[in-house]
Amino acid sequence: VKKSPRQNLLFRHEFALLVVVAIEWIGFNAATARFGTLDNNFDILRHSVEIGLLALAMTPIILTGGIDLSVGSLLGLCAILFGKLWRDAGLSPAAAGVCTLAIGAAGGGLNAVLITGLRLPPLIVTLGTYSLFRGLAEAITRGADTFTNFPASFLFLGQERWLGCPTQAWIFFPTAAAVWLLVHRTTFGRSFRAIGFSPEGACYAGLPVNRRLLGVYVLAGLVAALAAIIYTARLGQAKADAGTGYELFAITAVVLGGTSIFGGIGSVHGTLLGVAAIAILNNGLVHLRQPREAAGMLTGALLLLALTGSVAPKLWEAWRAHRRSRPPLPVRSP
């Protein structure tokens, strides 16, 4: 089967990103002693699971041309509600986890209802809930309450290994596979792209646009709750500031992975590579004894670079087309 030029280009983008990730890894491995060890690579995996989950959930949203700025705040709210349910309501971690997932889905549902029901722009709705969720988390804990002393059986989820791999990886990779199948091998994924290219077009084609959008935002809330549970298990504590700024990392990973911020184009494996690129950069800089701020700054710069890189060919094409289409100078007849 011959591939269309666009598929070819996509392939090139993800392949280029794979090369970047490989170069990063090899470079850090050569420069520092401990970077290449299996322990450290498991460490990178452990630390990137939460942002990876958020980025996975963000991919369908950005594919539909939307955005969700509230996932980091929702993670914080879910983390402290999980702690509250476990410590103050006396639920077992498993029961508290199920309730937390329901709360996350409800939080995503709030976004979804406002966006689809009232046709408000996702940007401003999720900016409002970004403030609301974080504010609720601060109000519930009064800014100071911290939940700790979780049972070892729960911390196993975030800090131990199961069958040789970090436990949370056994949650992360099946989730990634499920999202990949959803986006790339079902009609749902196809409808996300159609909505991203043109919501009206998708509507006229008979797609249930509102139901699909409802689905992606609820999914994002659900995944944010899952990430909150894993975050709590990894750190062994839940605080109101959990996940501050994670929405930025998630969006960066998605855009770095080749998903167009205008919607319609993108892939889940690109997002996974984007997450890997950011996680390796963060970990490698720590091994080079650079301060944490350097990694944050480079992530921001990386996002800008990826954005400009993604539109540069289009701009160049547009400019050339503009030059070609310029009408010839009028010739004065003698």
Next chain:
Amino acid sequence: MSRYFRELSVGAALLLVLATLAIIAPGFYQPQPLLSLATREAPTLVVACGMALVIICRQIDISVGSQFAVCSVCAGLLAAQNWPTALVAVAAIAIGALLGAINGALVAGMRLPSIVVTLATMVTWREALRWQRQGAFVNLPDRVQWFGLSQSTGQWLLVAVALVVLGTLGLALRGLAAGRFLYAVGSDAEAARLAGIRPRQVTFQSFVALGALTGLAAMMNVAQSPQVDPKSGTGLELKAIAAVVVGGVAISGGRGTLWGVLVGLLLLACVAPALTHLHIEAYWEKAIQGGIILLAVVADGIRSRKGRM
């Protein structure tokens, strides 16, 4: 009436809050605390005015908090080098305009979505500043605080500067061609282009104006304390956007007034002192502000829905 429905309804909400406070907590109305409150909110008002320009132009800038911090620290460092205060203010405004121009060039020149561009610049400037300063405060010479005037004169001066900025920009938006261009581009960029306006140039200029106003606001903030906190301005973008949205500026561009922004900011600014006086814990402030933003956009959504039917 219907044209200024939004401004009037927010004004009514503000009056309701003030009346409630007058009955339940008359202690709120004391001249000195009110002046302090106005002084604290003056820089936010200046930033919110700039934000209104950008949002009317159908863009958004969430990096203003980081720009504010960069301008504050630069102004502090220059003042510590014994630059005269007026020159420091000019430098702060110039640095702000430069940072705004970077955003503007990326948004208008490269046609990138402003939310992602400013998300990236927000984190880049903030982390670069943290890396550079490592959380160290900048100590200012005495003559900078309140511009070397007495405290109450300085406070009145800052409030006056903010109101002059608001008034000038408000009149310019109404009366000058440049102001009408913003509404035209925000309503429909293509139609504006066909009418002979250059939409990308207007967008770029709105970002530069916001940057310059952020620099001015940073200077107004520096003049209020003997030290500059490198973390200053955290969350400023949300405050400014909240004031603008609550004040009735449509996030989809092309609609809104600066008077509405003033009323919106006053309403949000009253939340924190009102909470204290009503004996509600201050931790609810952020949640209530988020709730007010959502309420405002929901009201917009319902109204525009009615308008369509």
